[in-house]
Amino acid sequence: MAGKVTLYMFTGSTPSITAQLMPEHKQIDYKRVHMLVGPHAFSMLGRGFQLMNVPALKIDGRRVQGSRQISRALEELQPQPPLFGADEHQRRAVAQAARWGEEFQDAVRRIFWCAARRNPRAMMTVHPHANPLMRPAQHVTRRLVTRLATAGHQASDFAGEEDLAELPAAQLARRLLPEGSVQIGAALPAKWLAAVGSSPSHGPDGTRYGPSP
Numbered sequence: 001m002a003g004k005v006t007l008y009m010f011t012g013s014t015p016s017i018t019a020q021l022m023p024e025h026k027q028i029d030y031k032r033v034h035m036l037v038g039p040h041a042f043s044m045l046g047r048g049f050q051l052m053n054v055p056a057l058k059i060d061g062r063r064v065q066g067s068r069q070i071s072r073a074l075e076e077l078q079p080q081p082p083l084f085g086a087d088e089h090q091r092r093a094v095a096q097a098a099r100w101g102e103e104f105q106d107a108v109r110r111i112f113w114c115a116a117r118r119n120p121r122a123m124m125t126v127h128p129h130a131n132p133l134m135r136p137a138q139h140v141t142r143r144l145v146t147r148l149a150t151a152g153h154q155a156s157d158f159a160g161e162e163d164l165a166e167l168p169a170a171q172l173a174r175r176l177l178p179e180g181s182v183q184i185g186a187a188l189p190a191k192w193l194a195a196v197g198s199s200p201s202h203g204p205d206g207t208r209y210g211p212s213p
């Protein structure tokens with residue numbers, strides 16, 4: 001029987017979605033706490049976590065941060081059904097894929113912040129707070145958060161354009177998380193999109209993003 005599990009996350013964080021799929025796969029009861037992007041830094045440190053990052057997990061008071069660390073903690077807590085596969089070969093393959101995914105997250109993040117700089121609404125589409133009453137606060141902080149995140153993730157235009165050109169996994173993401181797909185395409189320069197055979201598009205709420213020079 002699993003202990004008391006709480007997952008700290010924010011909407012639009014891909015590692016948070018990954019961490020959320022883990023207790024669900026294991027059918028572990030857990031509580032989700034949605035953070036506000038920006039002030040989350042103070043909330044996380046105030047809750048006794050070493051880092052500001054989400055996803056973070058508390059299991060009976062034990063604090064774990066990072067999607068890979070969370071996967072290991074949940075595996076210890078409740079080994080069945082396994083997250084890493086049934087035999088050594090599968091476990092190695094899953095661990096390798098998780099390491100690849102961790103590097104890949106950074107590329108996705110950089111592309112996103114390039115889009116958010118051009119169209120602040122992209123941020124509200126990807127990171128809307130789960131509680132609608134908190135969203136006006138996000139409107140106030142979104143430009144500052146975008147600047148800080150751009151610096152923190154070194155999400156320059158140079159890096160974003162290069163990342164987009166190397167992005168291999170859009171189809172897989174759409175298959176795994178059809179309801180989680182968001183469109184930020186048109187907030188990116190048309191030249192970057194043309195290079196990967198994509199075009200500007202509309203957000204889930206019908207908003208047309210961009211165009212951006």
Ligand SMILES: N[C@@H](CCC(=O)N[C@@H](CS)C(=O)NCC(=O)O)C(=O)O
Nearest residue numbers: 013014015052053054055066067102
């Ligand atoms: N590799 C880590 C990435 C964690 C991470 O960078 N999380 C982002 C959200 S996607 C975050 O918390 N950013 C805000 C911050 O760094 O303060 C994982 O898989 O958990």
